[in-house]
Amino acid sequence: MTCRFVLIVIMTLPALALAHPSCENGSVAIDAHFEGGRLDHCEFSADEVVELTFRAEDYRVSDAFAWFSFRVATDGPREVKIKLQFPDSYARFWPKLSTDGRNWIRAPEYGVERSEVGKSMTLTLDVDETGLWVSAQELLTSRYYDDWLVQLDGHFELETEIIGESVLGRPIHLASTRDKREAVLLLGRQHPVEVPGAIAMRTFVDVVMGNSDLAREFRERYMLVILPLINPDGVALGHARHNAGLTDLNRDWGPFTQPETQAVAALLEDLEARDVAPRLVLDFHATKMWPTMIFYTQTPDDDARPRRFSSRWLDSVDERIDNFEFKHDPRPPSGQGNVKNYFFKRYGIPAITYEMGDEVDRSAIIEHTPVFAEEMMRTMLEAP
Numbered sequence: 001m002t003c004r005f006v007l008i009v010i011m012t013l014p015a016l017a018l019a020h021p022s023c024e025n026g027s028v029a030i031d032a033h034f035e036g037g038r039l040d041h042c043e044f045s046a047d048e049v050v051e052l053t054f055r056a057e058d059y060r061v062s063d064a065f066a067w068f069s070f071r072v073a074t075d076g077p078r079e080v081k082i083k084l085q086f087p088d089s090y091a092r093f094w095p096k097l098s099t100d101g102r103n104w105i106r107a108p109e110y111g112v113e114r115s116e117v118g119k120s121m122t123l124t125l126d127v128d129e130t131g132l133w134v135s136a137q138e139l140l141t142s143r144y145y146d147d148w149l150v151q152l153d154g155h156f157e158l159e160t161e162i163i164g165e166s167v168l169g170r171p172i173h174l175a176s177t178r179d180k181r182e183a184v185l186l187l188g189r190q191h192p193v194e195v196p197g198a199i200a201m202r203t204f205v206d207v208v209m210g211n212s213d214l215a216r217e218f219r220e221r222y223m224l225v226i227l228p229l230i231n232p233d234g235v236a237l238g239h240a241r242h243n244a245g246l247t248d249l250n251r252d253w254g255p256f257t258q259p260e261t262q263a264v265a266a267l268l269e270d271l272e273a274r275d276v277a278p279r280l281v282l283d284f285h286a287t288k289m290w291p292t293m294i295f296y297t298q299t300p301d302d303d304a305r306p307r308r309f310s311s312r313w314l315d316s317v318d319e320r321i322d323n324f325e326f327k328h329d330p331r332p333p334s335g336q337g338n339v340k341n342y343f344f345k346r347y348g349i350p351a352i353t354y355e356m357g358d359e360v361d362r363s364a365i366i367e368h369t370p371v372f373a374e375e376m377m378r379t380m381l382e383a384p
């Protein structure tokens, strides 16, 4: 028997390879057949609870965790109980809900019950014919980035271009201003689940590309090199951290075994050949380690130039922001092949991991990010 609501689900979701399982019991249907969808097993238990399983894409690493993103369809208004299980990882994210795949809210507290060891959680959801997306974080997939690229391309100072392709052939987009002798690089979404970092990056870019006197003075001096989405395959496939080559791209700076990091390495060569010197890199991420924000920076002893940039930047932010706690965590270089280590080692510049908390209030990101962007510009303009 084919139910009407199942047909609606199939017709309204974008056609993608149907790699994820789906299940239905005549009145409730679950699937993940959309970009960013993730579901590894799906079945109805005897007591009408839908049991879903999510596997980390690499369960060999000690801190593995899984993304989840699926859609619930029903034949009419009803309460649906869904148990999410993470056998080789844990429930890192608080569920986000959407009826249109664009606008999201946090699942209400009363509808989420987490198991004590964090291996599962049970959701009680009210669903009607409209259907409901349930996702670890908001789905910021190619549609979101395509919109953003149109916006960037519409800015009279920005050009967009494709600098390479991912493992599965998805474009790696660059937006940049005209060449200057000095450049500030903004990198986004190496890690697919780190959506709050992506939200912060977009606001940050808006401010830096904005019309204020400060932003215009900043762009007089510095070229902007903006890479919004470095891991498009990982985002589309619902990966936690990896690209389609099952590699953590933020461990591949130096080895350059993956086409995504190779594309950026080639861009750096190209900038050098054009006499453009990187002066600052901000690499946008998200973290479970701190509720609001962490900045992993060089230590004062590392002597990155401009000198003491990180402290001067973040101290001046601190003077302007109340009730939004962020942590400055300077760390000496390690052997890890991440952006922070690579750019510092190669250029001796501040290379900073800009981490938003997984569950930080999204309106607080929008509210406070402009201060971080403005003080970054002010501090960089003071650099000799």
Ligand SMILES: [Zn+2]
Pocket (backbone or CB within 6 Å): 191, 194, 250, 285, 286
């Ligand atoms: Zn990350």
